[in-house]
Amino acid sequence: MDRPIVACVLAGGTGSRLYPASRSDRPKQFLSFVGGRSLLARTMDRTAFADERYVLTRDSFAEAIHEHAPEAGVLVEPAGKDTGPALVYAAWRLRHRFEVEPVLVCLPSDHYVADDAVFSRRLERAAEIAVETDGLVTMGVEPTRPATGYGYISPAGDDGDTGTDSALSGGTETDDYAAIDRFTEKPRRETATRLIESGAYWNAGIFAWTPSALLREAAESPLAPLVDALEEGNPDQGFEAIDAVSVDYAIMEQTADAYVTPLSVGWDDLGTWDAVGRVLDGNDGENEVVAGDVLSIDAADNVVAAPDAHVSLLEVEELLVVAFDDRILVGPRGASQRIRTIVERLREHNAF
Template identity: 75%
Template structure:
């Protein structure tokens, strides 16, 4: 391909569902969760194919970004307003830095992938599709279970036969209940991993006809702060992808997980543990008696589990979280309450 490929890694979030390991001054992308290196460092390894690499983050994280991703340039978003404004801002900034318009591959910093080479190859292919179509490309993960914690991508199946390894997106579906997730799985839908490829021009074109139009206008006037003030926090899926016309999906056929919850961290540990492991220990010293399928993260403490199952037990610093494993999505509610008390 005769255009530069630029990787843009999103690392501005906190990761509130992984409280108390993840805090405002210690976001999840800088933690390892069972690995020797941080999630961000491992993500940067998967983008080594790109001609240039950037990390999009908030101002308070810049020093840590330099430590965990010294090979990357840093973009600082004016305000944290979810992925929609963030990615539009990144497209505008990166377009300015190249003589020829690049293709951007945009991905979160907190995913787990079992085959980095296959993942990188699919990202490269997504960049090629974006250049060929001048459209917006998303990677669709082939699902392994009827997950209710992910959104889904429903493709127009007839298009795959005509186009080869990608097709037109029919529609996106937000996180479904178990029954609908099962139906989506059986119909051939994909998990929405929040991984994209596009040219800056293609994204900005679609953003002009979206709730983010005031941001695009302000960026063109050279006033990004005004633009961020003019828009609400919104995901790129809702603001742009679900409204755009030229949206394509290409399948990602590797084991993948979004390490956004303690339950997901436990699943990743399950795949790497011995078959007879009774609990998923992220960190700490654990004694388990008739206790199974618990996720334990207590790096500085001993924990004894007695006749309990399916729990999250996480203790970091002076904070302890105990919750049913099935409630891992609701941990953010705890964080919301703590923020109201200025205690996060």
């Protein structure tokens, strides 16, 4: 490809669902759950193919980025307003850095990937598709279960309908993407099962586009005031003018120029303790031990993360037991998404 590829890694969130390991001054992208390297550092390893790499973050994290990604440039977003404004801002900042407009591959910093080499090749292919289509490309993970915590992407078929007869049914690099029929956000289990049966993919939040393509579509979206302000050279004013919104909701679900390409590799979003326990090392055969010394007696299917403590489990099942510093969290595994509620309460008292 005759365009430079620029990787843009999003690392501005705190990861509230991984409380108490993740705190306001210790976001999850800086944490290391296995192998001694942080989630951000491992993500940067997967983008080594790119011509340049940047980390998009908030001001309070910017200095620490260099410890985990010394090879990367740092972009500081004016305010934390979700992925929509962040990615539009990054596109505006990066579009004129090369003689030829680059292609951006944008990805979160907190994912698990089973095969980095396969993942990198698919990212490069997504960049090629972005140039071929002049559109917005997202990567769809082939589901392994009817997960209710993920969004789903339904590709359009050759006849415009959704289903397994879509353009993704081929196996060559000329038929490995399709237009997107629709997005479905965090469905019920029954709906998730039907979506998988119809050929839908998990929405991984991994994208490829040229800056001009994203800014073109953003100008016709709720982020138009931000685009206008950026063109006037006033990003602070632009962020003040818009509400927090995801790039999926603001742009991807609205545009007619969105495409999906499959990511056929073991993948998980390490956004909850349930996910961390599911994919990382330390399974003792009955419980998923992320960190710590655990004695288990007639206990099963629990996730334990307590690096500095001994935990004894007695006749309990499907619990989260997490202890970091002076904080302890105990709850059912099925409630891992609700840990944000705890964090919201703590923030009210400046205790997060």
